Amino acid sequence: MTRNESKDSIQKRIEELREQIRYHNYRYYALDDPVISDAEYDALFRELVRLEEAHPELASPDSPTQRVGFAPLDQFEPFDHPVPMLSLENAMNREEMLEFDRRVTKLLGVSEPIAYTAEPKMDGLAVEILYEEGRLLRAGTRGDGYRGEDVTPNVKTIRAIPWRLFSPADGPPIPQRLTVRGEVYMDRKAFEALNREREEAGEPLFANPRNAAAGSLRQLDSAITARRPLKAFFYGIGLLEGVSFETQWDLLQGLRKWGLPVNPLSERCLGIERVLAYYERIEEQRPSLPYEVDGVVVKVDRLEWQRILGEKTRSPRWAIAYKFAPHQARTRIVDIQVQVGRTGVLTPVAHLEPVTVGGVTIRRATLHNLDEIERKDVRIGDEVIVQRAGDVIPEVVRPIREKRTGKERPFRMVAECPSCHGPVVRLEGEVVHRCLNKSCPAQVKAAIRHFASRDAMDIDGLGQKIISMLVDEGLVKNPADLYRLTEEDLLKLPGFAEKSAANLIRAIRESRRPELADFINALGIQLVGTHLASVLAEHFKTFEAFRRAGREELTAIEGVGDKVADSIVRYFQNEENRKMVDALLAAGVTPRDVEAAPTESAPSFWRDKTVVFTGTLASMSRKEAADRVKALGARVASSVSAKTDVVVAGENPGSKLERARTLKVRIMDEDEFLRSLPEGT
Numbered sequence: 061m062t063r064n065e066s067k068d069s070i071q072k073r074i075e076e077l078r079e080q081i082r083y084h085n086y087r088y089y090a091l092d093d094p095v096i097s098d099a100e101y102d103a104l105f106r107e108l109v110r111l112e113e114a115h116p117e118l119a120s121p122d123s124p125t126q127r128v129g130f131a132p133l134d135q136f137e138p139f140d141h142p143v144p145m146l147s148l149e150n151a152m153n154r155e156e157m158l159e160f161d162r163r164v165t166k167l168l169g170v171s172e173p174i175a176y177t178a179e180p181k182m183d184g185l186a187v188e189i190l191y192e193e194g195r196l197l198r199a200g201t202r203g204d205g206y207r208g209e210d211v212t213p214n215v216k217t218i219r220a221i222p223w224r225l226f227s228p229a230d231g232p233p234i235p236q237r238l239t240v241r242g243e244v245y246m247d248r249k250a251f252e253a254l255n256r257e258r259e260e261a262g263e264p265l266f267a268n269p270r271n272a273a274a275g276s277l278r279q280l281d282s283a284i285t286a287r288r289p290l291k292a293f294f295y296g297i298g299l300l301e302g303v304s305f306e307t308q309w310d311l312l313q314g315l316r317k318w319g320l321p322v323n324p325l326s327e328r329c330l331g332i333e334r335v336l337a338y339y340e341r342i343e344e345q346r347p348s349l350p351y352e353v354d355g356v357v358v359k360v361d362r363l364e365w366q367r368i369l370g371e372k373t374r375s376p377r378w379a380i381a382y383k384f385a386p387h388q389a390r391t392r393i394v395d396i397q398v399q400v401g402r403t404g405v406l407t408p409v410a411h412l413e414p415v416t417v418g419g420v421t422i423r424r425a426t427l428h429n430l431d432e433i434e435r436k437d438v439r440i441g442d443e444v445i446v447q448r449a450g451d452v453i454p455e456v457v458r459p460i461r462e463k464r465t466g467k468e469r470p471f472r473m474v475a476e477c478p479s480c481h482g483p484v485v486r487l488e489g490e491v492v493h494r495c496l497n498k499s500c501p502a503q504v505k506a507a508i509r510h511f512a513s514r515d516a517m518d519i520d521g522l523g524q525k526i527i528s529m530l531v532d533e534g535l536v537k538n539p540a541d542l543y544r545l546t547e548e549d550l551l552k553l554p555g556f557a558e559k560s561a562a563n564l565i566r567a568i569r570e571s572r573r574p575e576l577a578d579f580i581n582a583l584g585i586q587l588v589g590t591h592l593a594s595v596l597a598e599h600f601k602t603f604e605a606f607r608r609a610g611r612e613e614l615t616a617i618e619g620v621g622d623k624v625a626d627s628i629v630r631y632f633q634n635e636e637n638r639k640m641v642d643a644l645l646a647a648g649v650t651p652r653d654v655e656a657a658p659t660e661s662a663p664s665f666w667r668d669k670t671v672v673f674t675g676t677l678a679s680m681s682r683k684e685a686a687d688r689v690k691a692l693g694a695r696v697a698s699s700v701s702a703k704t705d706v707v708v709a710g711e712n713p714g715s716k717l718e719r720a721r722t723l724k725v726r727i728m729d730e731d732e733f734l735r736s737l738p739e740g741t
């Protein structure tokens with residue numbers, strides 16, 4: 061090969077990589093719908109960085125390596141970052157971390173070990189929020205680092221994010237202007253529940269919690285965002301006026317005191333060795349964390365040193381992301397079989413040659429639905445990459461096409477239900493196939509499994525095998541039948557002895573006093589998962605009230621949309637469901653009413669209450685506080701009497717507090733008061 065030819069081929073590869081990366085950026089940042097895994101993306105990106113570094117003459121200012129993220133979509137108002145919001149350089153191994161430490165030490169010209177702050181790298185999406193005089197004014201996504209999308213109304217629906225900063229006596233004062241940076245994310249459990257609801261509704265699924273968080277935040281309709289259980293952790297600032305910090309660590313403590321959630325797992329580490337130990341500890345905890353973490357972020361602790369080190373085009377020199385190795389492995393798909401869910405949805409599941417991924421052996425991986433299989437072009441017999449993120453159900457990432465022998469077979473959706481042999485249909489506008497037969501044994505079994513599960517009736521010892529037998533023997537046709545079972549019934553089944561039969565009957569009997577939210581969840585109403593079940597329980601307080609609710613009352617609840625309301629109404633209109641629910645109640649199942657606790661049931665708590673304020677509140681004026689409870693239906697009085705329901709006491713309360721004590725009137729401190737206010741009031 062001549063010099064020119066090889067140069068041409070390198071140039072060609074560089075252009076190819078740039079084009080691929082641009083496409084994947086678009087899928088990931090603009091559509092929240094990536095088609096390759098992060099690890100694969102990172103590999104492409106690193107290859108491009110390597111080639112550009114080795115051939116500086118081929119570098120170009122519009123290469124994706126010179127840019128952050130993706131330009132904002134013009135459906136949104138622009139949000140200009142007062143200080144550019146950059147990305148982070150990645151390290152993939154120990155050696156690269158040591159190299160980072162050497163570089164920093166050298167640039168600073170110091171001899172002692174560097175102090176770093178190490179934080180879990182949340183896998184969500186970055187936002188910046190502007191607070192003026194402690195009030196949340198605007199919020200935007202990162203976008204291309206200079207300009208993001210204005211998502212203010214959406215960010216305001218996230219409960220963890222305060223509209224007002226606190227100023228506790230032992231904390232920093234409220235800055236005149238502050239832009240705070242953080243990561244909006246979704247817990248894994250919430251993500252799975254959301255995907256289950258979407259699956260039942262026949263809607264396309266989110267690939268992972270990050271995409272679910274991003275897709276939920278980047279909505280033109282903030283009512284949709286409000287329905288999604290988003291959370292946030294904050295880790296940095298852009299602009300800061302009127303207050304200053306010395307270190308990243310102090311900054312994190314300051315943010316926390318202002319009322320901004322900060323990840324409690326963050327640590328200050330003296331020297332790179334401690335950072336490496338921290339990384340190992342977080343990696344160990346990773347599977348048991350409720351949210352996805354894709355590495356740890358390491359920052360030079362002294363802010364003065366951060367300023368000295370400065371930034372490159374795309375990332376600061378004072379920070380690095382030390383990424384976790386992905387939990388992926390290669391194996392082969394032996395077969396693809398469909399599994400029937402409790403609402404009749406048919407989910408194709410890949411049966412795999414067993415393989416260990418991140419210490420766990422997996423034999424099956426979900427393929428979600430036919431569209432997904434076709435999009436990924438997965439075939440029976442394919443060698444594939446599978447991945448497991450935390451306790452999320454393992455999934456097939458992609459086939460390795462180069463390994464095909466020609467013997468692989470495409471999957472065909474079954475024409476009849478594998479359980480009841482009824483017809484399989486795909487309803488208009490849905491991505492899933494369903495069996496519509498209500499008494500399909502597979503659906504009944506799945507419904508009872510759901511009914512008995514931990515977040516529902518929590519019946520100990522009622523596992524899949526036993527449920528299967530009970531249904532196949534005709535002993536149980538719906539959840540209410542469980543409460544009619546006797547020890548004699550169980551003793552007729554293989555595997556039961558007197559003790560185990562008695563235990564199961566007792567567990568069933570003891571499940572009859574569920575929390576209202578768990579009971580609502582247990583019914584398995586389409587689209588109503590654990591999150592919505594608790595929203596509904598908080599609102600209605602009693603099962604009777606929930607059951608009688610009409611469409612309008614339902615849609616008036618924050619977080620309940622038309623589809624959900626329709627599904628609930630439809631559920632209770634159905635004769636069979638009504639009979640089943642009545643049978644449950646007749647069998648002694650009595651869901652517990654929700655007590656009116658101000659912290660959990662804010663909207664209705666203040667209605668018709670007489671309130672007196674005393675002392676000064678740190679987070680708002682007394683007038684503002686009064687306006688807020690009035691908006692919630694309370695009366696505000698100036699003196700305490702026997703008719704007073706609540707006294708809110710700030711700092712330096714007067715004699716009103718004494719009087720409240722004497723009259724045994726309920727007293728709330730500022731914290732409790734703030735928690736009692738629903739967001740948005």
Ligand SMILES: NC(=O)c1ccc[n+]([C@@H]2O[C@H](COP(=O)([O-])OP(=O)(O)OC[C@H]3O[C@@H](n4cnc5c(N)ncnc54)[C@H](O)[C@@H]3O)[C@@H](O)[C@H]2O)c1
Nearest residue numbers: 084085088094096097098101147148179181182186295357
């Ligand atoms: N699969 C795909 O197609 C695809 C496409 C584009 C990007 N990606 C993924 O996105 C990454 C690049 O995105 P990026 O530019 O956001 O970089 P990054 O995710 O590697 O790192 C920067 C981001 O980390 C986040 N972060 C989380 N916790 C933090 C903390 N404690 N302190 C500071 N920052 C914290 C911030 O949002 C910050 O913007 C790639 O490495 C890849 O994994 C994937």
Ligand SMILES: [Zn+2]
Nearest residue numbers: 477480495500
């Ligand atoms: Zn069926």
